[in-house]
Amino acid sequence: MIPRLGLLTVALLWCPLAAGQPVTASFSDETASHGEIVTVTTEMIHPDMDGWSFGSCHDPSELDLVSVEDGLALVLDPPAFNTVNLFDGGWTAGVVFFGPGAFFPAATSEIKLATYEVISTEPDHLSSIEFCDTLGSPPVSIQFIPEGLGAPTTFLQTNDGSVLINPLIFFRRGDANLDGLTDLADALTILDGLFLDLDLTCPSAADVDDSGALDLADPIQLLTALFGTGYAIPGPTIDCGVDPTRDSLSCPPATCP
Ligand SMILES: [Ca+2]
Ligand SMILES: [Ca+2]
Numbered sequence: 282m283i284p285r286l287g288l289l290t291v292a293l294l295w296c297p298l299a300a301g302q303p304v305t306a307s308f309s310d311e312t313a314s315h316g317e318i319v320t321v322t323t324e325m326i327h328p329d330m331d332g333w334s335f336g337s338c339h340d341p342s343e344l345d346l347v348s349v350e351d352g353l354a355l356v357l358d359p360p361a362f363n364t365v366n367l368f369d370g371g372w373t374a375g376v377v378f379f380g381p382g383a384f385f386p387a388a389t390s391e392i393k394l395a396t397y398e399v400i401s402t403e404p405d406h407l408s409s410i411e412f413c414d415t416l417g418s419p420p421v422s423i424q425f426i427p428e429g430l431g432a433p434t435t436f437l438q439t440n441d442g443s444v445l446i447n448p449l450i451f452f453r454r455g456d457a458n459l460d461g462l463t464d465l466a467d468a469l470t471i472l473d474g475l476f477l478d479l480d481l482t483c484p485s486a487a488d489v490d491d492s493g494a495l496d497l498a499d500p501i502q503l504l505t506a507l508f509g510t511g512y513a514i515p516g517p518t519i520d521c522g523v524d525p526t527r528d529s530l531s532c533p534p535a536t537c538p
C-alpha cells in the first residue's frame with residue numbers, strides 16, 4: 282500500500298503532465314519600408330501535437346494583409362484539417378491531426394508565413410503582430426493541444442511579433458556625389474566606385490538606369506544622358522523622391538540635398 286505522502290508526491294509529479302506540456306508560439310520580427318512586401322513567420326516550439334488554433338491581429342491602417350501560406354513544417358507533414366481565414370485586421374488558423382497515430386511530430390517548426398504590404402508612411406514605427414482571440418464568428422480561440430491530452434496546454438507562451446517600418450529614402454537619381462546637381466562629376470564618382478572600390482554614399486543615386494544593380498551601364502547611361510542621344514534617366518531626377526521600383530540598393534536617410 283502506498284503511503285498517503287507518497288500518493289501526494291505522485292499526484293504533484295503527475296499534475297503538470299496532465300495540464301499539458303510547454304508550447305511556445307511566436308511571430309517573427311521583421312523590417313520593411315513603405316510599399317514593400319514583408320513576410321512574418323509563425324514558429325512553434327512544441328511536443329507532439331494533435332492540433333491548434335489562434336488568431337493573428339495587426340493594424341490594417343499600417344499593414345495590408347496579402348496572403349497566408351503554410352510553412353515548411355506543414356508542407357512536409359500535411360494535417361487532416363487545415364484552414365486559414367483572412368480578415369481586415371488579421372487572420373485565423375485552425376489545424377487538426379486525426380486518425381490512428383496521427384500527430385504533428387515535435388520540432389522547432391515554421392507553421393505559417395503571413396505576407397503583408399507596408400502601407401504606413403510613418404517611419405521608425407513598430408507595427409505589432411499580436412496573437413488574438415477576437416477574429417471570426419464565433420471568435421477563434423488561442424489553443425494548442427499536445428498529442429493525446431484532449432485539452433489545450435496550460436503551459437502556453439505566445440510571443441508577439443512586429444514589423445519595423447524604415448524611414449523613406451529620398452534621393453535624386455544620377456546625383457551620385459550628392460551635391461544637388463547631375464553632371465560629369467557624378468559619372469566620375471560612379472566610375473571611381475566601380476573601379477577604384479571607393480564607397481558610393483548613395484548607391485540608389487548611382488543606379489542611373491534603375492536596374493537594381495551597379496555596373497558599367499550606369500556611368501555610360503549618365504554620360505549618354507548628359508552628352509549623347511538624350512537618354513532619359515528614370516525618376517526621381519529633378520526633385521528628390523523615393524525609388525519607384527524596389528531593389529536591394531539604398532541610401533542613408535536625409536542624404537538628398
Ligand atoms: Ca552631383
Ligand atoms: Ca544600374
Ligand SMILES: [Ca+2]
Pocket residue numbers: 491492493524525526527528
Ligand atoms: Ca529601383
